[in-house]
Each structure stands twice: as structure tokens, then as C-alpha cells.
Amino acid sequence: MYVAVGDRVRAGDPLFLVDDREARAELAVKTADLAVAMAAVEEARASLRDAATQYALVRGVADHRAVSRDDVEQRKNAELLAKAKLESAQAAVESARAGRDAAATGLDRLTVRAPVEATVLQVNIHPGEYAAAGELTTPLLRLGDVSRLHVRTDIDENDAWRFTPGTRAVAYIRGNRDMRATMRFVRVEPYVVSKTQLAGTSTERVDTRVLQVLFDLDPAALPVYVGQQMDVFVETVPDSAPASSGPAAMVPGRDVSEADDRSSPAGLGAGLFAHYRPRATDVQAQGAGK
Secondary structure: OOOOOOOEEOOOOEEEEOOOHHHHHHHHHHHHHHHHHHHHHHHHHHHHHHHHHHHHHHHOOOOOOOOOHHHHHHHHHHHHHHHHHHHHHHHHHHHHHHHHHHHHHHHHHOEEEOOOOEEEEEEOOOOOOOOOOOOOOOOOEEEEEEEEEEEEEEEEHHHHHHOOOOOOEEEEEOOEEEEEEEEEEEEEEEEEEEOOOOOOOOOOOOOOEEEEEEEEEOOOOOOOOOOOOEEEEEEOOOOOOOOOOOOOOOOOOOOHHHHHOOOOOOOOOOEEEEEEEEEEEEEEEOOOOO
């Protein structure tokens, strides 16, 4: 392990290393193969020089009585053969070099590196443990950029029609309603999904679907942490709701009746109360299985 929880890393920094003994041995074998191939090239060059010299001795002889035509043809063919062997040896060098580079790449991939500049949020792997490959329920290591927090707010599908993109939202710290901060609208994820974040209240509905809305929260505005649950008030257009509908919505864990009892914050009109959890931009680091 090269990092611990809370460390700040830059793109390309090593995070952890998977057992690389086999890969290092493979790289050593491929490096030796490359050295053998390069030596074979030098040997082929020497053979070509010798064949070219032998052919040059008889190539310019005008008196055919001094050397037979068969001898001339043999020396000519020997030079051509030496050229072909040199080209074959050079191709073998390229093949050996490619094998060495592939082994080096395989070795480098066993060092898991940070894809972006981020902060280490979780470390779920320790020296000596098996590092499973593929998509995992619990990532081996979690990174996130906490310089800005993205707030994923889940609005109950029954109240989704009341939400207007770009409206104002205010976040409150649970346990201290005096600590609040205004958030900036980022985007709406238009695909309505099943509710997964739960607050644990006795009146909470768990069989509903929610519209996910992202807001931007400045970490300096409130002393919050990634994953902390808070209350959110989202302003709606005045008089947009029918008389039978109360000004309430949910983000994991608030029942409509529970939200209805709250009044709008000062300076805001009618709106939706909800829960949210501040989130950093997550990056799950997973290595090859070793």
C-alpha cells in the first residue's frame, strides 16, 4: 500500500501494488530473449560481410579459367542467403522487443494508480489480502474530489412534477437547523430510479421511485463530510401545486407527512423538503486478481 485514508493524490500516483513476482520473472525472461536476438543479428551481419567478401573476390574476374562459373554462383547465393538471414534476425529482434515491452506493460499494470487528482476516502485492502478483479460491491479503494461536494437529492416521483430545474435549494445540518447553506443547481438525471438511500424513520416509504437532482455545495460553507445525511429545502414555483397536495418531497428517508409540518426558510417561497447525502466524485480503484 502506498496511500492511507485522507491522503491527497495526483493523477498517476501509485495507490497499491498487486503481487508482481511472476510478472518480474516473465520480464527477465523476455529481456534475455531480446539480448539473444540482438546477438543473432550481429552474427548474421558478420556472416553477410564474409559472404560479400568471398563473392567480391570472384565477381570481377574476367578469365573464367581462373574460377569456375559454379563457384561464382555459389558465392553469389551465399551472399543472398546471408542477407536473408540478417533480415530474419532483425525481425526476431523486433518480436523479442515487443514481447519484452508487453511483459513490462503487464508488470506496470500491477501497480494501481490514481486516474485523477483526488482524496483517498476509503481503503478496503491490506497487504497479503487477495485483490479480486472486476466490478466489486465494495471497492478495494475509493477516491473522491472533495474540493466541491455534489449533493444527490432524491425527490419522490409523486412530487417530481413540482420541481423546476435551476431553482434554489438550501441545505441544513441535522441536529442544528441554524447551520445552513445555499446550493447551486447542477443537473437533473432524467431517469427515475428505485429508492436506495434510507433514513430509517418509522414512516419512511421504501417502495417508491425517485428523481435524482444534483446540487453543488461549497465545503467551506458547512462542516459536512462525504456521506453525511442532511435536510434540503428546494424552492418550487408558487401556487403550482393543487390544493390536495402538500409542499413535500423526499430524499432517502423522509415521509411526505413528516415534511409537510415544516415551514419554508426565510427568503424562499413554497418548496420541497428532502434528505440528501453530500457526495464526492467517486473513483473505485480495482487491481488485477493476485
